Amino acid sequence: MTCYVRFLLILKLKKRYLAVQDVNLAVQDFFLKGKFLTNLNSNLIVLIPKVPGADNMGEFRPIALANFQFKIITKTLADRLASVPPRVISTQQCGFIHGRQISDCVLVASEAINVLQKKCFAGNLALKIDIRKAFDTLEWSFLISVLQQFGFSPIFCAWIEEILRSARLSILVNGKAVGFFNCLRGRGFDSYVLYADDIMIFCKASKVNIKCILPIFKQYGKASDQLINQAKSKYYGGTISSVRLSVIANLLGFSAGQIPFTYLGCPIFQGKPRAIYFQAIVDRIKVKLASCKGGLGLRSVRRINESLILKLSWTLLASDEQWVVLCRSRFLRHHLPISYAVKSSIWSGLKRYIQVVFSNSRWLIEDELRVFYWTDDWLGGTLPN
Template sequence: MVCNAVRAFFIKGYLPNGVKATALALIPKHSNASSLADFRPIALCNTIYKIIAKVLALRIKNFMPLIIRCNQSGFIKARVSTDNILLAKELLSYTRNVRGIKYFCAKLDIRKAFDTVSREFLLKRMIQKGFPSRYVGWIKACINNVNFSLVINGALEGYFNTTAGLRQGCPLSPYLFCIVMDALSNLLDDGDFRGINVDGFALSHLLYADEVLVFGEATVENCIKLANILNVFADTSGLKVNLEKSSILLPRNMSNSEDICQALNIYNITHLITYLGVPLSFNRLRISDFLPLMEKATKKLSGWFANLLSFAGRLQFLKFTIVNSIAYWIRGAIIPKAVIKYFKKISSKFLFFGDLDVGKKLHMLSWEEVCKPKTYGGLGLPSVQALQFAYNCSVILRMYNSDSALSKWLVYRYNSPWKPPLSLASTFWKSVCATAVASRQKFKFKIHDKAPSPFFGITGLIMILSLIGLKVMLGIKPLI
């Protein structure tokens, strides 16, 4: 029956309203939710509909990288969301040292993002992107004339229709939303708005679903252009910027800061913004900026469950909670030594005693021994330094094997991690260069038959190996 229903939809292009009917569960955004604005609606779709939507999503998934600009990293295959964090940090570090031009960074909050998308605009956008009319018809049948009911105390209440929005919980919604947001990328990149443009490298914004980060020259004229673009996008797509929740990051000693805020109608000036959970600033992060991470880790390790876990259980808990949180923050910041010391302290107390309030006691192993691999007598818990080293290696690998905006920027700005870093290079890039030098001695290479250039004698081989860059990666295969 299910297979026949799914097959009938793809043949006739018709979906009954009963199959599209959706229950809305309200999920609190935080623990102290008291008003309707503090809840997020999650769509509970029909099983047959989810099968159909999943099939359509799988068909569009592989084509998304070809039709969506590289600024968007959310829900796109082979794109890494944390690249946006590192790229934003690199751009802020670069613009701080540019002479003669001041830049701003604005974090824009889209009001009720998925719930206010214009369906008519989405369908027109898909036709503009070149989707077949039959596929667009299937999408139209899925998103139009959808009836909703609210789940209240376990029972369904009400039955109402909507004229806009995408369902959060539908497999199709993330991809359709990215198609809509790509229109904003077109307006910013193809219009008169001036973003960061340095000798051929141009970037004006970064997107992760509805998380928008805009970079531009800090002039009143440029900010007026940005405001006009946002208004045009809101009128056509239905996605409006929540100015109260948006914020702007400005360099120090800006004489026209008030005029810029007035042009954008954003008055929340800050020295620090949080993007995808990680703090970003023009300046180097201070220890106080890591307090949210430290408080989060302390709260997780202070729970009553610690007494119920064995030593092995506490070890696994550290691996899959605290270590993962630190590994995520490493994407956008170099962890200060004082913060690393704090994590060693609380992690050691939790692991050996299960209590963060315990006084000075003799630990069975030093933390350096705990962080060693099991083959070397340790417990296999990665240290912060090991996490940083591993992430730096992944950045080097993707620098030569990815066409992401981050890879393009690193190649343009620094050329190669095996060269001495520039004096004005960011702290992170200096860390990457140190990693490249340390890992270079561990490389093993094998010449294979698909090398692009023939090797004549040992002299040519030594010359190629000395480059340790893109040409080597294309012609030399590592022994794995």
């Protein structure tokens, strides 16, 4: 190795060491002083067309390119915060919480829609709420107030406020930045879409319930500056008279929805699954699959589906999550599968595999209240004569 090459290698290592030191000092400076240089939170927005031949702003999707030093700060905060949300966020919010899955909301909504026609006083009602520009109109002062009410320290709230208020954006036009502007509200630099604005509410179809729900919408909108999009919000009624439905529609300002419908990208329907309900998902998957891959590297979809259903069956028996409590009350009696038919969108798939889970699992005695002496499998089969 020549002296010149050795010199270049040493110089490169020194530059890398100095760069690491500079980044480390910049990150520490933010956590000590609560401020950072403006350019650390300056982001470039790239507009990606949603459809071929896009020619107006509504047909483009913005994605922000953030500074990597800024990402170190936000990632550090997110890691420290990871253990807190499960304790302060209600179980009804499943997305982006460790240990919860967005599919839990789909399962609950699916089974709730299947009992919508069950006869009861005043009837059952489902509301699908759409919030107008949910994360584009969210007031930052509302976010800080919520953090303070949850008991977060003043210094942590100051960090979050500095991150929000220091955000600057520039749109790349033909590959060039056209100047930066400050953000005043909304999600700013986030490059992904949350699901907290997809809300399903299930309640009795009584005027008392509706009149209790409406003030909640108004108070939330007044505090956060988020408004319900009545044109896109829908209501779904069970065995309710046309007169009562007319009163509900006038109170809410929503239009009647049709079943099946889409919630969180999944079809919500009544009864057993039908191929036509999932055709839209199949079409999207076909578009995403690269034709050049062919069949190489692709696992059996049937095997993947079976393993997922088995995992779902095990969760139904062993977990205490919200959707599990609902489904267990519908499909199990004394920890055994029911033998009669129920109107469900998932039970027809689960009941074929749940016996496999039963035959390959055993109880560990911990809580005597959950043990059934006569029906539980104690010895792995019938008693010998």
